[in-house]
Amino acid sequence: MGFILYLIIGGVIGWLAGLILGKDIPGGIIGNIIAGIIGAWIGGLIFSDMGPVIWDMAIIPALIGAIILVLILSFILKAMRKA
Numbered sequence: 001m002g003f004i005l006y007l008i009i010g011g012v013i014g015w016l017a018g019l020i021l022g023k024d025i026p027g028g029i030i031g032n033i034i035a036g037i038i039g040a041w042i043g044g045l046i047f048s049d050m051g052p053v054i055w056d057m058a059i060i061p062a063l064i065g066a067i068i069l070v071l072i073l074s075f076i077l078k079a080m081r082k083a
């Protein structure tokens with residue numbers, strides 16, 4: 001059950017990051033989940049556990065990390081389209 005909740009929280013965080021930036025995350029729902037989970041990892045590396053924690057995932061750093069990941073992905077995809 002914990003794994004499913006982790007995926008749901010990751011998906012919501014990835015979706016919120018896409019909404020905040022106004023950019024679509026490639027891969028739809030799966031892309032949102034991946035962006036949220038990898039974003040949580042990136043945010044955990046950059047920031048320590050701060051803010052509310054849901055199922056071992058600090059929400060604020062996870063959201064900031066997902067935003068960073070979406071920005072990096074959008075720059076890479078834009079560069080690949082131009083090439």
